Amino acid sequence: MTRADDAKAPSRELTGQAEDYLKAVYELGRAGDASADTPVGTNAIAERLGIAAASVTGMLQRLARLGLVTTERYHGTRLTASGRTMALQLIRRHRVIESYLVSRLGFAWDDVHDEAERLEHAASPELIAKMADVLGNPTVDPHGAPIPTADGKIDERELESLATLTVGANARVAGMGDRDPSLLRYLAERGIKPGARVRVESREPFDGAIVLTVGRERQTVSPGAASNVRVELATAGAAREVQSRATPRPAPSRRRRSADS
Amino acid sequence: MTRADDAKAPSRELTGQAEDYLKAVYELGRAGDASADTPVGTNAIAERLGIAAASVTGMLQRLARLGLVTTERYHGTRLTASGRTMALQLIRRHRVIESYLVSRLGFAWDDVHDEAERLEHAASPELIAKMADVLGNPTVDPHGAPIPTADGKIDERELESLATLTVGANARVAGMGDRDPSLLRYLAERGIKPGARVRVESREPFDGAIVLTVGRERQTVSPGAASNVRVELATAGAAREVQSRATPRPAPSRRRRSADS
């Protein structure tokens, strides 16, 4: 009856679903606020994964049994060290796959998320290694998000959101969330892609829409969309309280293997 | 570039497991015998998938409910038209992926099966189309097996097995099963790969081992291994007649480790 219970060391095979939870906990844990380990609420995970909150509770208990997360009843969840490692592996897989699909198979950058979402659970470490190798071990994915290294290091610098820039600020688009293709197309139509330079001209009074110059064009973006865009300040400007010690990095570098951070 | 809308004629909502059953039914249904659908036994499916026979019965009932197979109690299962279509799609995905991994990512041809086995359930039709396109729409996979076309056609010619050739026959190796890497390595060590020309010199009396000339080398292969090799006769000859004594299914065979190495 009582199966010899698992609850072992970190490296057990997880189901795809469990992996998704881990990834969600990681991403939500570092969303919005730079400071790392905010415990993640059940509802937030439920919303992210599109399932009922009650289901999340159960799964988290399972993950806790496996030693991948810690939960404090009614007070959220955070990853353990091994849970974090797994989450980063998964994110690496996701981003390597996205990069590969765009660069080698001609996928549109705004259409690649779902495919990667499915493949990331099936791809072996060898496959990921080979893809990364073919691409010259890129450090960012097509949406500008940093790719964790094979040994689990990731550039976790918190960047400014386009939505929080002050009027007059100049910035370079570093990346944006990859999970909504329509958002990505919306942004792309306005020239907002990784590497683009933008300048905030003004804000609309009622809805907070942001008027900016992208290249030569004048564009308006809604604050909701803008909040998904991460930017690096290009010139000193008053911008909240964020200090981005921007180690300048060339965007599409090829061949780069040293763990530089 | 149609946007991926699933749920067309045959609803595309199968789980990975169900897909595996379909594939197993297809492959077992045409193993050994060329002419179409011999009903496939529960045990054969169970053995192929590595699960208990009782579990197979249940799943087949589910698939029957979905209209993908027909079962006659105690008398085996066969695919319906839509089940067959799905199976062929899956096989196409598998073989395209194998081809891609070998040709574009440097995988060894004998090491590609498991990876493909997992990816085939996650890859979208668009991904498969793009992979096939990049490869120039190949018609056979790295093991010589024909790749079904996107619209579900496959070259189903039944080829001779190396095990059934008569002494003196000349043949060209067309392909071999992909699911056992150690078998593939065993064959490759003897020069037996798709395209190789072989001539049957003799047979060993006790174990039926086949002595043949591959290129310039003299090689011996066990009948178990040989039965997994499909060949095309190179010279007109008596070989076709052999099927009178050709054992269609030469016994499930007990676990055998390759004789050497």
Next chain:
DNA sequence: CAATAAAGTTAGCACGCACTAAATATTGTG
């Protein structure tokens, strides 16, 4: 042809993972 072997099925169970409804804990507010 009756006895058995082999193949297949049913029954009952477990686990993963989702759901809804209801209970309970925490938090914010008048």
Next chain:
DNA sequence: CACAATATTTAGTGCGTGCTAACTTTATTG
């Protein structure tokens, strides 16, 4: 502080997919 609003968990359910054990049907064969 009491109470409502919100967040979270528990309880009970269902489906997919596997298992073992026991039973039934079909095939073999002495």
